[in-house]
Amino acid sequence: MTEFKTVALPQVVAKLNIKDMLTGKITHDTAKKVLTPISVVIEGEARGGWKFHSFNEIEVLGKPGCIGSLFGAKPRKAPFVLLVFEKES
Numbered sequence: 001m002t003e004f005k006t007v008a009l010p011q012v013v014a015k016l017n018i019k020d021m022l023t024g025k026i027t028h029d030t031a032k033k034v035l036t037p038i039s040v041v042i043e044g045e046a047r048g049g050w051k052f053h054s055f056n057e058i059e060v061l062g063k064p065g066c067i068g069s070l071f072g073a074k075p076r077k078a079p080f081v082l083l084v085f086e087k088e089s
Contacts, residue, residue: 003089004053006082007041041083050085057081 042052058080064073 001089003087005050005085005087006056007045007085009038009041009081009083038083045083045085050087053084053086055081055083 045052059077060080061075062078063069063075
């Protein structure tokens with residue numbers, strides 16, 4: 001039987017996309033600093049016997065705080081990147 005698990009990456013990583021890199025909005029050094037945590041997570045999970053399967057991006061609506069609500073703030077979309085791992089049990 002195959003087991004699956006997900007690991008959420010920091011939101012900073014979720015906001016990085018290839019379009020920004022190609023248009024020069026994100027430098028190579030910035031991309032390296034942001035993307036390094038991904039390899040750390042994948043390597044850590046591999047040591048535990050998990051194999052990288054895929055990644056998915058989801059958006060979660062976050063409610064505004066008390067003050068924001070008073071001034072009519074609307075819910076914000078927060079992107080999350082989930083790394084999916086699999087393991088044979």
